């Protein structure tokens with residue numbers, strides 16, 4: 001199997017690419033910024049460049065990971081978010097359509113407005129409240145409108161990537177190292193998603209071959225505060241105090257939904273519900289991986 005991957009230099013790409021290669025795949029990782037990692041340069045906003053590369057490589061499956069994932073940057077620079085997350089996705093989907101390639105799109109669970117008390121299922125209606133989530137949902141719709149052979153995998157709060165981790169877990173680890181007291185919001189809920197686990201689940205789902213939309217997060221959900229406390233517990237940082245605060249005390253440019261917790265309903269319905277472990281277990285494994293990497 002031949003795979004072309006966009007955004008391969010990011011958090012998810014750094015778990016997915018080695019796994020695809022280990023599974024016997026011929027991989028063509030691409031990114032806007034190659035950073036000397038044997039990665040081909042591809043800016044998904046450049047339609048001609050996308051067409052030329054997809055034509056040249058002719059992958060069986062194209063994993064479209066590239067996106068502007070900085071939620072606050074998207075809010076402050078909506079045109080940039082649109083160019084990358086919407087038009088970039090359209091360029092990829094059109095190239096897949098022209099060449100009959102299976103497309104994999106990574107969506108986000110933050111497309112819901114967060115008002116539902118229970119975890120969201122794939123049948124729930126999205127109602128995104130931030131620019132990032134709006135552009136990511138538009139990306140989903142483009143894929144669904146243009147293609148028949150596609151997988152959309154919606155991820156939750158991504159954790160993983162080791163040195164490439166630029167999200168909540170990395171920030172809390174850094175604060176635990178440098179501060180005696182840290183604050184974390186206790187009124188925003190989500191489902192953490194370990195890059196290693198979602199990569200494995202995506203590969204297994206593709207093997208089953210049933211196209212469509214899947215929620216794909218680790219099992220369970222938590223608040224940002226609970227997640228921070230678990231990191232503190234696993235890292236044995238007993239001397240640091242974590243203070244729960246309401247999000248109103250931590251204003252950010254982009255609004256976040258109260259809840260983006262989801263249930264992997266469609267994954268369970270194809271018999272793969274067991275493949276995603278509880279988020280606490282996944283977090284523990286990730287922190288152990290990080291500790292091992294630091295000690296080498």
Ligand SMILES: NC(=O)c1ccc[n+]([C@@H]2O[C@H](COP(=O)([O-])OP(=O)(O)OC[C@H]3O[C@@H](n4cnc5c(N)ncnc54)[C@H](OP(=O)(O)O)[C@@H]3O)[C@@H](O)[C@H]2O)c1
Nearest residue numbers: 007009010011012032043044065066067069106108155158
């Ligand atoms: N991170 C999360 O919490 C989260 C949650 C749900 C879903 N997702 C989705 O999961 C996918 C993978 O995200 P990730 O967590 O791996 O994020 P990431 O670490 O930010 O990776 C995205 C990669 O895409 C690259 N990129 C940005 N603009 C590009 C362009 N115009 N052309 C080509 N590459 C471009 C980025 O490069 P630069 O870093 O140099 O800009 C980065 O290497 C994304 O589609 C994201 O929307 C992420």
